Amino acid sequence: MIEKELVIVGAGPAGLCAARIAAEAGCRVLLIDRSPLLGGQLIKQTHKFFGSEQQRAKTRGFRIAEALVADLKPFGDTVEIWQEATVVGAYPDSVLTVWTNGEYRKIHFQSLILAVGAGERSLAFENNDLPGVYGAGAVQTLMNVYGVLPGKEVVMIGSGNIGLIVCYQLIQAGAVVKALVEAAPKIGGYKVHASKLRRLGVPILTRTTVVRALGDSAVKGVVLSGLDENWNPIPGTESEIACDAVCVAVGLSPLYQLAWMLGAEIPYVGELGGMVPLLDENRQTTVSGVFAAGDASGVEEASSAMVGGRLAGLHAARFLGHLHPDHTAIDTECRAQLSSLRGGPFGAKIRAGLKKAEVKVHAR
Amino acid sequence: MNPEKIFLCRCEDVTLKQVRDLLDQGYTSPEEIKRILRIGMGPCQGKTCGLLLQQEIARYLKKRPEEIPLPHARPLVAGVPLEAIAEAADDER
Numbered sequence: 001m002i003e004k005e006l007v008i009v010g011a012g013p014a015g016l017c018a019a020r021i022a023a024e025a026g027c028r029v030l031l032i033d034r035s036p037l038l039g040g041q042l043i044k045q046t047h048k049f050f051g052s053e054q055q056r057a058k059t060r061g062f063r064i065a066e067a068l069v070a071d072l073k074p075f076g077d078t079v080e081i082w083q084e085a086t087v088v089g090a091y092p093d094s095v096l097t098v099w100t101n102g103e104y105r106k107i108h109f110q111s112l113i114l115a116v117g118a119g120e121r122s123l124a125f126e127n128n129d130l131p132g133v134y135g136a137g138a139v140q141t142l143m144n145v146y147g148v149l150p151g152k153e154v155v156m157i158g159s160g161n162i163g164l165i166v167c168y169q170l171i172q173a174g175a176v177v178k179a180l181v182e183a184a185p186k187i188g189g190y191k192v193h194a195s196k197l198r199r200l201g202v203p204i205l206t207r208t209t210v211v212r213a214l215g216d217s218a219v220k221g222v223v224l225s226g227l228d229e230n231w232n233p234i235p236g237t238e239s240e241i242a243c244d245a246v247c248v249a250v251g252l253s254p255l256y257q258l259a260w261m262l263g264a265e266i267p268y269v270g271e272l273g274g275m276v277p278l279l280d281e282n283r284q285t286t287v288s289g290v291f292a293a294g295d296a297s298g299v300e301e302a303s304s305a306m307v308g309g310r311l312a313g314l315h316a317a318r319f320l321g322h323l324h325p326d327h328t329a330i331d332t333e334c335r336a337q338l339s340s341l342r343g344g345p346f347g348a349k350i351r352a353g354l355k356k357a358e359v360k361v362h363a364r
Numbered sequence: 365m366n367p368e369k370i371f372l373c374r375c376e377d378v379t380l381k382q383v384r385d386l387l388d389q390g391y392t393s394p395e396e397i398k399r400i401l402r403i404g405m406g407p408c409q410g411k412t413c414g415l416l417l418q419q420e421i422a423r424y425l426k427k428r429p430e431e432i433p434l435p436h437a438r439p440l441v442a443g444v445p446l447e448a449i450a451e452a453a454d455d456e457r
Contacts, residue, residue: 001456086441086442087441088439088440088441088442088444089439089440089441090439091439097439097440099440099442099444099448102448103448103451103452104444104448104449104451104452105452106452106456119411119412120412121415122412122413122415122416124370124371124372124380124416124420125365125370126365126366126369126370127369128370128371128374129371129374129377211365212365212369233365253415255411256434256437257409257411257437257441258437258441260436260437261437261438261439268429268430268434270429270430274415275434
């Protein structure tokens with residue numbers, strides 16, 4: 001059994017920021033990530049981010065990941081990083097099991113931050129097991145991390161920001177986006193992204209869904225159908241589009257498995273994407289010493305994941321008896337940033353969801 | 365749409381038809397359906413199909429998805445060779 005003071009699972013924007021602030025406070029940190037590159041989903045984001053300077057806006061996502069990793073450099077003595085290491089189990093007696101480099105390791109932690117992120121939702125349609133049906137995350141990984149174009153002619157399903165941005169990235173990489181399909185009457189993401197696609201001539205088909213992928217051994221096309229107000233396909237509205245890839249971008253859902261195994265309360269909150277741990281104002285779950293941040297506690301954007309990660313790191317440190325020298329100032333600043341990030345009409349859904357996932361517990 | 369061609373669980377090749385047949389027989393909990401069809405027991409451990417199954421059960425029972433529990437999460441969430449687990453156990457003796 002390996003003894004660790006603070007373990008952070010997931011080295012995306014939330015986990016990296018949590019590690020930095022906890023190390024500043026004096027914690028000994030073990031940061032674990034399953035991938036060979038640190039930064040979580042940021043490593044696939046080739047576009048520049050919106051928002052304010054505090055969340056490194058106007059910087060490309062993968063550059064933000066590099067900067068967050070560089071921020072940990074001064075703490076080489078106290079922040080240990082395991083890459084290509086998957087936390088495969090969590091147990092209520094504060095134990096994690098990790099699969100890494102052919103080795104199965106057990107860790108006992110004093111405090112834990114779950115920054116495990118979210119998984120992609122999938123879609124049930126005919127022949128959805130054909131090669132050429134991808135999730136948007138896989139398309140981004142292939143294209144932006146490994147330089148592999150997943151298809152020459154792509155139909156995108158889902159018009160949230162991920163769907164819109166991946167369409168644009170596909171076009172940048174030389175693919176043709178034959179259509180962007182959205183089941184709702186309106187696009188889900190920012191208009192600025194959708195406008196860019198329209199200017200490039202991408203047809204945006206709302207109230208439409210994919211009912212079937214065509215092809216025997218690989219995707220050769222899709223059949224689309226119009227939807228009525230109850231989301232049911234309208235007979236007689238089917239149309240066919242030739243393509244060699246279908247990209248499914250229908251949203252993300254928090255990864256709740258480790259929180260569940262630890263015995264944390266994890267209600268289903270639709271606005272946050274699925275099952276999320278109940279959190280107190282300091283991001284502590286209903287299990288003492290276990291905190292959560294980033295998409296794992298509700299699907300938002302990288303900016304709020306970074307700030308939420310800082311808060312979780314700050315409070316996990318305090319839980320361990322390491323009060324950050326600037327605790328109050330950082331705490332206040334983070335909360336102000338989060339309110340501002342979640343302000344406005346686009347934040348309304350998140351605000352409603354967070355109310356449901358909030359538990360009033362007095363700070364320890 | 366042909367439910368025999370719609371895969372809810374790609375790891376274990378479970379189709380919508382198989383799930384609907386079980387629902388018709390009265391198996392309406394994710395745990396029962398998992399035990400019979402192995403849905404969610406493949407390499408991704410239900411990360412992809414869990415929500416689709418939840419939706420399908422909800423639709424059948426005319427409930428909201430959140431009223432249907434997701435399959436129970438248990439260690440391990442990814443495949444680990446038994447050899448590695450045995451070696452780790454030896455080290456602790």
